[in-house]
Amino acid sequence: MLSVKDLVVNYGAIQAIKKVSFEIHTGEIVTLIGANGAGKSTILHTISGIMRPVSGQVTYLDRQIQKVAAPRIVQAGISQVPEGRHIFPGLSVQENLQMGAFLRKDRRSIAQAYEDVYNYFPVLKQRRHQDAATLSGGEQQMLAMGRALMAAPKLMLLDEPSMGLAPIFINEIFDIIRAINAAGTTVLLIEQNANKALSIADRGYVLASGEIKLSGTGQELLANTAVQQAYLGG
């Protein structure tokens, strides 16, 4: 579904991504794990069209998209749940969700999307008239995911959804990622919580200093001693 080939991305003179290549097949959950500053968010921003690569290709459904503008990428079916949630403060929960459907026109399917989101996250329905800024961190994460779902994505990019959350929230979030995937959305999951991410992923890649160091199935990487030492605290 998505393939990234020899991607190079710079911030000024700093090379953040050095020839990264990876693939995501339709229906998969793929995870990209790596320490702080490895370049995970940079890769997502490049896929989403917010950053331009110096070289390399991003191919989505047989079309090169590395030069396509961000709105077109959302329209093509790639939605991102950004690191740090980036919900819209001052707008209600429901207005935040409405923003997620910004490019959609069919009222009936938008109404269905609200239903789906409220099914995944019943707490958002209870809070739908509340200012999004007053939600707890976990609820904001749910809202950010709900907002991305409102675009009816074929591919969902999640940037560290477990960051800063209590363990029960983390479990709930990962269960919902699985449910979203089971309902037909392909998932690229970025995480520092490698254990959790690898256990729900079909495949994973390990990123360090802007390069892919290892790849394999979720189980293979969980069993790998180098991964265990570097990312699983053991």
Add this chain to the structure above:
Amino acid sequence: MQTFGQQLINGLSLGSIYALLALGYTMVYGIIKLINFAHGDIYMLGAFWGYFVINQLHFNFIWAMLSAMIFCALLGVVIEYFAYRPLRHSPRITALITAIGVSFLLENGMTYLFTANTRSFPQVIKTVTYHLGGLRISNIQLLILGTACLLMLLLELIIKRTKMGRAMRAVSVDPEAAQLVGININHTISFTFALGSAMAGAAGVLIGLYYNSIDPLMGMTPGIKAFVAAVIGGIGSVPGASVGGFLIGLLETGVQAIGLSAYKDAVVYFVLIVILLVLPAGIFGHKTKEKV
């Protein structure tokens, strides 16, 4: 009591003009964090546009104002495109200095083309003064007040109810998230400049009718006062800009009424300083609260 009522009427009329101008400052600041120093000059160009279409093309008031709004909207979009967009990612001070440069360009360019002389604005509408229990109120004042309120209401509807309005709010609170939901930032910024400049264009034609005279530097002082109004209201806040505009208008006429005409500008700035000491974010501004 009578003078009080009279000053209230005069203050509200003048305040409408400041409010219309302040809206442009606040919307542009809200979306790209730029104080658009050329905004007062767009108002001046709106007045000149009105002057020419009324004199040369014999437009009536409605058409003069509508065409001035369209002209200024286009002008605002063009200025943003050529002067501010290339500096989007530069330090803020660079864009600010550019805005001052654009302001000088418009003022000096107009002075060069039309001389610095004051021109008398054609009176497309005959002034009729009504006497109501000792108060004098002119049809022009009613027109200014009515038009300003109508435009503000329209603006509120655009911001609250339309897709473009939602995009404006989203870009002003979080441009990155706005892009991620599919909002085109460039279009949204252009639209904001168009709206703000159209309001300035309307204000330019209205002031021409009210004060009867226009000149290439007429935008300087009202521009600064409207900016003060936007700050008092809470920069970035649309209702704040309206309230701030009316407040300054009332203040200025009030100060004149008690015989301190010479100090009216000083009083405006004094109030600005006092309000900012008490409410640093302005009346409707709120401290940015963020959860990480």
